[in-house]
Amino acid sequence: MDRDLGQDLLEQVNQALNRRTPLHIQGGNSKAMLGRPVTGQVIDTRGHRGIVGYDPTELVLTARAGTPLREVEATLYEAGQMLACEPPHLGPEATLGGMVAAGLSGPRRPWAGSVRDYVLGTRLITGHGKLLRFGGEVMKNVAGYDVARLMAGSFGCLGLLTEVSLKVLPRPRQCLGLRLEMSTQQALAALAEWGRQALPISAACHDGEALHLRLEGGEGSVRSARERLGGEAFDTGFWQDLREQRLAFFTAPATLWRLSLPMACGALELPGQQLIDWGGAQRWLKSDAPASIIRALAAEAGGHATAYAPGDDSSAPLGPLMLRYHQALKRQLDPQGVFNPGRLYAHL
Amino acid sequence: MNILYDERVDGPLPAVDKPALLAALREALPDLQILHRSEDLKPYECDGLSAYRSLPLLVALPERLEQVQALMRLCHQRGVPVVARGAGTGLSGGALPLSQGILLVMARFNRILEVNPQGRFARVQPGVRNLAISQAAAPHGLYYAPDPSSQIACSIGGNVAENAGGVHCLKYGLTVHNLLKVEILTVEGERLVLGSDALDSPGFDLLALFTGSEGMLGVVTEVTVKLLPRPQVTRVLLASFDSVEGAGGAVAEIIGAGIIPAGLEMMDNLAIRAAEDFIHAGYPLDAAAILLCELDGVEADVQDDCARVDAVLRKAGAREVRLACDEAERVRFWAGRKNAFPAVGRISPDYYCMDGTIPRRELPRVLKGISALSRQYGLRVANVFHAGDGNLHPLILFDANLPGELERAEAIGGQILELCVAVGGSITGEHGVGREKINQMCAQFNSDEITLFHAVKAAFDPRGLLNPGKNIPTLQRCAEFGALHVHHGQLPFPDLERF
Numbered sequence: 075m076d077r078d079l080g081q082d083l084l085e086q087v088n089q090a091l092n093r094r095t096p097l098h099i100q101g102g103n104s105k106a107m108l109g110r111p112v113t114g115q116v117i118d119t120r121g122h123r124g125i126v127g128y129d130p131t132e133l134v135l136t137a138r139a140g141t142p143l144r145e146v147e148a149t150l151y152e153a154g155q156m157l158a159c160e161p162p163h164l165g166p167e168a169t170l171g172g173m174v175a176a177g178l179s180g181p182r183r184p185w186a187g188s189v190r191d192y193v194l195g196t197r198l199i200t201g202h203g204k205l206l207r208f209g210g211e212v213m214k215n216v217a218g219y220d221v222a223r224l225m226a227g228s229f230g231c232l233g234l235l236t237e238v239s240l241k242v243l244p245r246p247r248q249c250l251g252l253r254l255e256m257s258t259q260q261a262l263a264a265l266a267e268w269g270r271q272a273l274p275i276s277a278a279c280h281d282g283e284a285l286h287l288r289l290e291g292g293e294g295s296v297r298s299a300r301e302r303l304g305g306e307a308f309d310t311g312f313w314q315d316l317r318e319q320r321l322a323f324f325t326a327p328a329t330l331w332r333l334s335l336p337m338a339c340g341a342l343e344l345p346g347q348q349l350i351d352w353g354g355a356q357r358w359l360k361s362d363a364p365a366s367i368i369r370a371l372a373a374e375a376g377g378h379a380t381a382y383a384p385g386d387d388s389s390a391p392l393g394p395l396m397l398r399y400h401q402a403l404k405r406q407l408d409p410q411g412v413f414n415p416g417r418l419y420a421h422l
Numbered sequence: 423m424n425i426l427y428d429e430r431v432d433g434p435l436p437a438v439d440k441p442a443l444l445a446a447l448r449e450a451l452p453d454l455q456i457l458h459r460s461e462d463l464k465p466y467e468c469d470g471l472s473a474y475r476s477l478p479l480l481v482a483l484p485e486r487l488e489q490v491q492a493l494m495r496l497c498h499q500r501g502v503p504v505v506a507r508g509a510g511t512g513l514s515g516g517a518l519p520l521s522q523g524i525l526l527v528m529a530r531f532n533r534i535l536e537v538n539p540q541g542r543f544a545r546v547q548p549g550v551r552n553l554a555i556s557q558a559a560a561p562h563g564l565y566y567a568p569d570p571s572s573q574i575a576c577s578i579g580g581n582v583a584e585n586a587g588g589v590h591c592l593k594y595g596l597t598v599h600n601l602l603k604v605e606i607l608t609v610e611g612e613r614l615v616l617g618s619d620a621l622d623s624p625g626f627d628l629l630a631l632f633t634g635s636e637g638m639l640g641v642v643t644e645v646t647v648k649l650l651p652r653p654q655v656t657r658v659l660l661a662s663f664d665s666v667e668g669a670g671g672a673v674a675e676i677i678g679a680g681i682i683p684a685g686l687e688m689m690d691n692l693a694i695r696a697a698e699d700f701i702h703a704g705y706p707l708d709a710a711a712i713l714l715c716e717l718d719g720v721e722a723d724v725q726d727d728c729a730r731v732d733a734v735l736r737k738a739g740a741r742e743v744r745l746a747c748d749e750a751e752r753v754r755f756w757a758g759r760k761n762a763f764p765a766v767g768r769i770s771p772d773y774y775c776m777d778g779t780i781p782r783r784e785l786p787r788v789l790k791g792i793s794a795l796s797r798q799y800g801l802r803v804a805n806v807f808h809a810g811d812g813n814l815h816p817l818i819l820f821d822a823n824l825p826g827e828l829e830r831a832e833a834i835g836g837q838i839l840e841l842c843v844a845v846g847g848s849i850t851g852e853h854g855v856g857r858e859k860i861n862q863m864c865a866q867f868n869s870d871e872i873t874l875f876h877a878v879k880a881a882f883d884p885r886g887l888l889n890p891g892k893n894i895p896t897l898q899r900c901a902e903f904g905a906l907h908v909h910h911g912q913l914p915f916p917d918l919e920r921f
Contacts, residue, residue, distance in 0.1 A: 131782070132783060133677060184621060187595065190627055211781055212846070213812055214779050214848070216584065216848075216855070217850050219635055219875055221874065223627060228627070270542070271563070298722060334620040355621050392625050
């Protein structure tokens, strides 16, 4: 199954560069609900797969971009390790490259960091038709610009990822879900207070009725936190369903929005059903209200909103100056505009 | 090759008419303090890498953002290079001045604008000292995690520019992992906000790109950092080994046991003896290597982990393991490590500190390589190692007053970094490339990769006015460097003309 199709991908990119045909980079196509649809020849990364290096004692895993994310996670699980940022798969075929390109992180994000935080290095086919390496397999590396981390969340608009090295971490020895009945306001206030204390909280979600907490750590810290916080224990499968958008909340018919907000911005009146994640820093919203209204509410609270529905309204707009620098960077790294043109924004 | 800016290989710099520039700045910014006489410029001729010095054309000491903005615009109009500087503690010459450029000193921007305990962040001006942030957050039980060894003096703006590290990176990350938002001025003096008050922001991750960009893409004007709750307890174990291989193996065993220590430091015998002689930390003088393992967190977990680590260390061949019995002993154990550099300074007239990173499993091979180089060049090398994250700080001992020793120290330093690259590591883990490691960049990256770095630069600073000559070498420099060094059995730039 494992194959190195790096040269093959490079050839396809070079052909596209010669013919000036746009490419639509695709892995498992599990994140197609984000951004804008791309018109271009599909370049499928899934054939280029396999873990090429993993030494648990180095805390580094390197794999080709088309490697299924589930394969990566299964390998880590066997060694007692994990991707601490809990990247959502959002589909059975999700690939490692897609995970980095989309840059989405799961419930542990505020405590453990984002996908970008765990990227150590990438191999990348550039808009000049070269297969290059940035970053590496070491924890600390400040030589040159951090092109590897720039790739996280860039949706393939700056180049084609072919290989990724990630920092991985041991799985916590204990994991416990706690359900505490309290209002949204009470929950946010409690989280702000607990956030200043050394508590082993690694996820916090409020569904309108109760606060769901996940405690992770050693036996002692989880036990003492449980005694202190009270509440009732519940099935930790909840976090997997939250991460993969499988909770009942996500099945409602309206458009799904993700609001990324300052942690302490408090409870918000929003037009629709909401689910609080990331201890308050991420709010899921099911709403058919106009995008402009949802965006304005998010901006007013100090954050931004992303629609999980493909189209012009999916990504939050950039200011004119920021857009200009985005375009300048795109022109420099992909001068012919072959990589996922328009995927994030119309003129990018 | 000379490390100071060399127009022949680093590219031509614009000719700047100093009196005309001074007059224009004074007219546009009558209340901006500008230094221009050579005796006033002298204190600014170097940063923490004092072996390399160059008098700046002018030094500007602004106090308000509008002054910086006006200065940037004026310099952009007139094509004047600008080198930004924070506290000047950098160890790679990232703030080494240019004789044809303005040195923009941001040290007076030293106000903490906001400490927000609910949101767990602090918003500060770029000249605020790293440690001052933790001090301001302390009443709320919070602190700022990255702790470079210069933390009492270094500024947060410089930390962002260099992506500074410290001894707790394995668990708490580098500067880039601890930022929410950075405001910068572009080369044209425009205000750009990278990141946001939320945990992410739309578009490309320019915050990650700018962190560690060494003042090449913009000037940092405000920084919002994340704050963390202070760990309940911190404990330190000291283990001694009869071989560096044994100590290296123990590090892998600790990580393999699923434990992420807050700090995991190794010192070799020369470093141990120097530190012990200076600090009397209680280190065993006859050990080939010691490990310091710091565990922090919730009391019950730390106790468990101490027992686990103790068992792992003994099984891995430690001949002695000591748990610091109280806070005083913990501080003493650390004092030896934290003073390792000045301690080495006491046993040698000069020392040169390197900053390579390697995959940890390569440690025995790299240390053997370093000791072979040490014999070959006739210079002693003490090794201090952030063992948890593979960041090696070899300290090269030399005497600059002896003819040829500085050159030999530079040569062995360069070779050590190339050895790090050869085993899959990097020429710099936390000090930055600056001017110091500009040649070794050619060993770590090929010409296409370096060309892409120049493309990134061109997106933000097409005329190359921000900190020219730092971080990314020209292809010409690499071609000349390549003529001196054969890399992987091949010249690194086969397609470039040689001259």
